Amino acid sequence: MKRFLTITALLSAPLWAHASGLDALENFVKTAKTGRADFTQVVTAPARDGQAARSKTSSGTFEFSRPNRFRFVYKKPFEQVIVADGQMLWMHDVDLNQVTQRKQAAVLGSTPAALIASAPDLATLRKEFNLEAAGEKDGVQWVQATPKAKEGQLHSMKVGFRGNDLAVLEIQDSFGQRSVLTFTKMEMNAAVPAESFHFKPPPNTDVSRQ
Template sequence: MTRLIASVALAVMAASAAATGLESLEAFVKNAKSGRAEFTQTVTAPPRDGQAARAKVSSGSFEFQRPGRFRFDYKKPFVQSIVADGETLWLYDADLSQVTQRQQAQALGSTPAALVAAAPDLRALQADFALENQPERDGLQWVKATPKNKDGQLQSVQVGFQGDALAALEILDSFGQRSVLRFGKVEVNPALPASTFQFKVPSGADLIRQ
């Protein structure tokens, strides 16, 4: 993943080479008020019945504006969108022609999106996550975030930074599934129109409210 969420993936305020992952996260949350990038996501499920683990790769674009607004648009291999407008979280699956609507405050909390896009400051993150530095690898500084709420599906998230720029997310859920996002073509603090985070249910799509 190049300089970044490069977010949820995006602050490119150059830090010293000695900066820790936690210091980079703090700078990122403080300085990156908005951003956009492209991403590649690789999801690997744990092996079953002696079979090798299989990986699924998808790609798309990501935009965010603090606090609480973000948008993931998956373009390949299937069209999907995840949009948070500050009050409502929308999940759209074009293949199923289905939209799921949830209250954002209940849906985010201890999620990767809260780490890179939703939280207004580090203190807000520390209310939901235990944060600890990790050893440098792949030329990135890492911080591990473990949800304090043990009832969710998220086991941990590791966030990788290049300087203060978010470069990678490694997400492990409670089922042993690992999701790795790499960010590229990052823009930090672009002017994003309000329409970026508005979602309109497509004509003919089924709407499910949760």
Template sequence: MKRSITAILIAVSAQWVSADGLKSLENFMRSAHSGRADFTQTVTAPPKDGQAQRPKVSSGSFEFQRPGRFKFVYTKPFAQTIVADGKTLWLYDVDLNQVTERAQAQALGSTPAALLASAPDLAALRADYQLESAPDQDGLQWVLATPKAQGGQLKSVRVGLEGDRLAALDILDSFGQRSLIRFTGMQLNPQLPAGSFQFKPPAGADVLRQ
């Protein structure tokens, strides 16, 4: 795939705030059953041979619905769609006309993406993550979430919220790659079309099942 799938998957799931915003997070977990927003993702690889790497920027739209459903639609600089329908995770690369199909539970495991879709409360989040308040920055409240399990691809996530709304995710993986996702126009509990999270491979597309 043309971007870090790990960053995309973990990106869909974290919804935390700093200590000052824990009540807002509690309200979100209780009341936000669905949502949609536009996003911009900036991926920066670690330095190579002592030289900084040029960031890669992409953008598109995002939707989620509990339990277990979300969708990222990338429109720039090229088209790609990622859909989780509750059972299957679909990744569709338009340029390659290729679809990757994976069991959702296997693909997400205990990543933040799975938590966004299913975690009922803060206790469920704390079962898998060490949560530490982080300083406010860029007008947002932040929290640092570190997985308790060792050896995974995710090293940490800094999550920024504005009130009860997700505004940014700053993701660091075990390879030193950073993915910063900023959400704009976040709407909570919108009326989403019934087929928002259904996916059917396009005619003629190569389908890879993993």
């Protein structure tokens, strides 16, 4: 399921920022119970074998509800749906008519997606990540987050806040791939229906359980 490479970076990394980036991050994890936004994701593969770096852009919508639930709907250029329902992570490639089901706890671990949906405070985050305030640029306050575990795909991440709203995730993986998710129209503590985090494979879909 090569098209899910666009979400791989998101599922292999951490976090956020405000007044001092760390203050905004702590405020976010303590007070953001639900949320929804539009997003644009740019994934840039490193230059290799004499070829220039290549970028791919996708866009869609994002919702989350604590604890442990989120939904990404990729609308362009290919339709994909990623749902964490609290127990399982579902990845649906609409064009290929394929669904992958995996146990959520085994997949997410110390990742940005898990942090958005579940981390209750900075103390919990510091068990998994080294966190540093990374200053302000263009109205966005930043936090640098580096995972303490070295065996994962995530190399590092920066999380940016505009005011109290999550604005940007910049993720660098251990293969040199960079993924930048920019969030717009963020609505914190919005009324997000529980049905958003339910997923049932469509009829006649090829389902792979891992």
